[in-house]
Amino acid sequence: MGFKIGLDIDGVVADSFPVFIAELNKHYGKNVTEIDDYDIAKVYGVPWDDMDSFFNENMEYLFSTPEPMAGALETIRYFQDKGNEIFFVTARRCGGEERVTLDWFERHGIPRDKAIFAGGASKTFAVRELGINVFVEDFMSNALEIASIGVPVLLLDTPYNQGKTPKGVTRCYNWREIKELIEEIQQRKVSQNY
Ligand SMILES: [Mg+2]
Numbered sequence: 196m197g198f199k200i201g202l203d204i205d206g207v208v209a210d211s212f213p214v215f216i217a218e219l220n221k222h223y224g225k226n227v228t229e230i231d232d233y234d235i236a237k238v239y240g241v242p243w244d245d246m247d248s249f250f251n252e253n254m255e256y257l258f259s260t261p262e263p264m265a266g267a268l269e270t271i272r273y274f275q276d277k278g279n280e281i282f283f284v285t286a287r288r289c290g291g292e293e294r295v296t297l298d299w300f301e302r303h304g305i306p307r308d309k310a311i312f313a314g315g316a317s318k319t320f321a322v323r324e325l326g327i328n329v330f331v332e333d334f335m336s337n338a339l340e341i342a343s344i345g346v347p348v349l350l351l352d353t354p355y356n357q358g359k360t361p362k363g364v365t366r367c368y369n370w371r372e373i374k375e376l377i378e379e380i381q382q383r384k385v386s387q388n389y
Contacts, residue, residue, distance in 0.1 A: 266370030
């Protein structure tokens with residue numbers, strides 16, 4: 196049975212945070228080693244507007260430089276080869292960010308059926324519209340929202356998403372586990388249908 200697999204980009208498929216941290220440390224003259232709060236402006240102790248300008252001015256570098264997460268590419272190809280559909284739903288925005296991201300997909304040979312650039316909008320709308328069966332995310336608020344509409348979420352463990360894992364959200368630690376958990380969810384769904 197083909198599944199619709201939803202994937203976040205930053206911190207899930209793209210190993211973005213090491214690149215962000217390196218550039219932010221240079222820019223702000225800091226030595227942050229770990230982002231333990233999803234609000235990066237707070238971590239660096241700068242106003243949000245300032246952080247926003249930094250990301251706008253350096254967008255091209257910040258979004259084109261990260262490497263794919265270990266195991267992500269192989270796993271995405273594995274699921275696509277098995278007849279599943281791959282949907283990206285990201286907070287990156289349409290326009291320039293979309294162009295840089297699509298180039299990045301091409302460069303790394305990351306297959307996809309569709310990519311939605313939601314910007315600041317909630318991801319739940321796209322997740323529901325696309326009929327996604329399972330979603331992989333690293334930001335706890337998004338995970339909560341998506342789980343609240345009944346879509347199982349796999350939360351890739353990071354320093355900024357610690358705490359109790361809510362109902363419908365399963366914490367996982369790498370792409371090998373993501374692969375196993377997606378297959379488990381598929382199995383469960385298949386047996387429910389019989
Ligand atoms: Mg993310």
